[in-house]
Amino acid sequence: MTPIPDLSSWSTSITDVKDSSIRYRGVPIEDLIDDGDLATTLWLVLFGGTPGTGSADALRRALIAALDHGVSAPSTLVARVTASTRSAVPFAVAGGLMAFGGPAHGGAAEGAANLFVEIAASDDHETGARDVVRRLLDRGERLPGYGHPYHRRDPRVPGLMGGVAEDRTHRRIARLCEAALRAESGRDLRMNADAAVAALLLDAGLGTADITLVTGLGRAFGLAAHAREELMEEKPFRAPSLDTIRFVSPAKQEEA
Incomplete structure (x- = not known):
């Protein structure tokens, strides 16, 4: 035993x-x-x-970039709805962080980091980036960290890519992935903050498992701000009105 x-x-x-x-x-x-x-x-x-100057600078930039993205972010919605039940701020933050970690949300940064590390181990980074992009597109999958539902150009990217960390290997790979994605997809899909923060933190010496740790810490402060605002400014108990909820009967589910 x-x-x-x-x-x-x-x-x-x-x-x-x-x-x-x-x-x-x-x-x-x-x-x-x-x-x-x-x-x-x-x-x-x-x-x-x-930390060296570059590492401390990278952490500072990443925390600020991850801090908030408004009410449009699913994690913020979860935190605010939780706070609307009059739960205390820490509980609302915990709920928001559970949503933030999903691979379609803040977890995309770690997904991008894993791909960058794979490409960094290849003999030729440009070829490696193109191969990874083609593999994902052939599977009908998205390249994590690229494209954004609200931004043609993510305003957080320049500051993240401009970090002073001396090693720029992963940031160069992030750019190679961007070029390969645009060439292979034929679409104007640009890097977003998830890819940029992943590349910067890898260049600062952190591992892939540390990426969500850092971005989650940063987002916790923003979620706290939203939960506090919800508690102080809004009426309790946010919920959809009944006339916006469409019930699908079991019979229709079977027909589908």
Whole structure:
């Protein structure tokens, strides 16, 4: 039988708490409160170590870009509807984050990151990008991180692609994918923030599994703002009116 972990014993390298002392990854909390900035401190706690200038800049840009996309985003709708039941802000944020992580929403960034890593391992990045794009199109699938229902040109992309991280490998691959997609599809499909943030964070040294972690953290602040606004400004209990709901009878379902 597999032994059950002992819940009385824990190990962590994140925070060390002793009498009159708190240290994040070995750094006294008072030093961080006095002199630390948010991006550097988050990097320290999440990933360990002090980030280089390019890595801290990448994290800052990614958090800001992920912060909010208005009420049109499904995650925001979930958070606001939850808040309309008069649930507290943290519960509304949790609901919104569950929607945000889906591959058709914020999870698309991690999907793009996985493809960029695959292409980066190929002998020729331009050929690799074209092969990946063709493979997805042949399957009738979308290339995650490209095209947008509201933006012909996503205004977040230039700032993300302009990050100061020295390694630009994955950002170059993101551009190659954009060119290949437009050539193969015959459509003017451009990179959106999901692809750009994925490429930037990979260039900053993070792994693919860290992409949704970062964008989810950023979006949590925006969801909190929407939940707070809903609680303070709107009437409770948002729900569709009955005359907008179409009932499909079992008989019609069988006919279909």
